[in-house]
Amino acid sequence: MTHLEDLPIRADLRGKTPYGAPQAVVPVALNVNENTHPIPEVVAHDIVARVAAAVIGVNRYPDREFTELRTALAGYLGHGVRPEQVWAANGSNEVLQHVLQAFGGPGRTALGFAPTYSMYGLLAAGTGTAWVTAGRDEAFELSPETAVAAVREHDPDIVLLCAPNNPTGTPLSLETVRAVADAARGIVVVDEAYIEFADPGSESALTLLAGRPRLAISRTMSKAFAFAGARVGYLAADPALVDALRLVRLPYHLSAITQAAALGALAHAREMLAMVDEIRGQRERISAELERLGFRPYRSGANFVLFGGVEDPHATFEALLARGILIRDVGLPGSLRVTAGTETETTAFLEAMAAFAPNRIEA
Numbered sequence: 374m375t376h377l378e379d380l381p382i383r384a385d386l387r388g389k390t391p392y393g394a395p396q397a398v399v400p401v402a403l404n405v406n407e408n409t410h411p412i413p414e415v416v417a418h419d420i421v422a423r424v425a426a427a428v429i430g431v432n433r434y435p436d437r438e439f440t441e442l443r444t445a446l447a448g449y450l451g452h453g454v455r456p457e458q459v460w461a462a463n464g465s466n467e468v469l470q471h472v473l474q475a476f477g478g479p480g481r482t483a484l485g486f487a488p489t490y491s492m493y494g495l496l497a498a499g500t501g502t503a504w505v506t507a508g509r510d511e512a513f514e515l516s517p518e519t520a521v522a523a524v525r526e527h528d529p530d531i532v533l534l535c536a537p538n539n540p541t542g543t544p545l546s547l548e549t550v551r552a553v554a555d556a557a558r559g560i561v562v563v564d565e566a567y568i569e570f571a572d573p574g575s576e577s578a579l580t581l582l583a584g585r586p587r588l589a590i591s592r593t594m595s596k597a598f599a600f601a602g603a604r605v606g607y608l609a610a611d612p613a614l615v616d617a618l619r620l621v622r623l624p625y626h627l628s629a630i631t632q633a634a635a636l637g638a639l640a641h642a643r644e645m646l647a648m649v650d651e652i653r654g655q656r657e658r659i660s661a662e663l664e665r666l667g668f669r670p671y672r673s674g675a676n677f678v679l680f681g682g683v684e685d686p687h688a689t690f691e692a693l694l695a696r697g698i699l700i701r702d703v704g705l706p707g708s709l710r711v712t713a714g715t716e717t718e719t720t721a722f723l724e725a726m727a728a729f730a731p732n733r734i735e736a
């Protein structure tokens with residue numbers, strides 16, 4: 374049997390493993406931070422009607438500039454963002470790949486703050502960009518001083534700031550974003566995949582866009598929007614930065630079907646986002662209950678919670694899986710990560726965790 378190592382694969386890809394969150398079919402899947410609430414049926418019907426109309430015209434290539442979608446996304450973002458400042462692709466992973474293709478590459482460096490989103494390193498590897506990580510402060514926080522010191526040390530071409538950070542949930546202050554944007558000579562991407570789950574009153578880095586042509590804010594419809602299966606991510610930046618991304622995208626990268634589906638979802642943004650408050654409530658419930666059980670949940674502004682104090686993460690993960698509950702072992706010592714699901718899913722998770730509680734009373 375041929376192994377990929379036997380093939381003339383690029384030297385810098387040798388020994389690498391692909392992104393691999395387990396995709397098991399289980400009753401309670403809380404492992405990849407999806408919105409576990411299905412989309413409202415009336416919205417689904419409208420999306421189907423729009424997709425059906427798009428299918429009639431699939432003999433033609435789609436609008437390469439996805440003008441209608443960019444306009445709808447700009448409207449959703451607000452903050453005075455104009456359509457020419459918007460870019461979109463098949464998931465924000467592809468958006469980030471475009472940024473790395475245009476501004477990274479051989480001889481260039483991207484900087485992140487570990488632990489952070491595992492795809493950053495893989496996207497860097499795929500584009501031949503060197504990936505360097507710097508550490509965080511206590512409890513995974515990231516102060517302006519710590520972030521700026523790393524930017525000074527590594528002088529990166531691209532900085533990837535995950536806000537709130539995956540897998541820790543840590544919100545990121547605008548002071549840190551501003552300080553990094555001021556200190557860096559390269560592109561600064563703020564990945565706001567989870568921003569809709571941030572506590573009310575939190576500000577988006579979109580408020581910092583004006584006058585910062587090297588700043589980009591990436592977003593996704595995969596999380597709060599409950600649209601992970603449709604694959605739509607987007608970014609807001611200076612029109613010149615968006616123009617750079619046109620140099621590296623494949624022609625017609627957003628299918629007519631994807632564009633129609635995304636427009637349908639955006640036309641119902643309020644209904645699509647209706648469960649966000651409920652999910653935030655379940656997140657708070659998870660944090661409070663895990664703390665009561667003696668675990669150490671970290672501060673989260675996302676739809677998931679990372680918690681420490683787990684004696685044997687691997688055994689706990691397996692025991693939950695045996696009960697049909699899939700969470701995530703992100704490889705941090707003594708820690709596991711769980712997505713805030715529906716109330717029922719969250720209850721199932723919390724009841725299962727009681728058996729492993731540091732504070733449990735032995736029968």
Ligand SMILES: *Cc1c(COP(=O)(O)O)cnc(C)c1O
Nearest residue numbers: 464465466490539566593595606
């Ligand atoms: C889930 C996630 C994304 C979104 O990926 P898509 O490709 O849009 O589905 C981006 N960044 C982070 C940090 C994520 O956790």
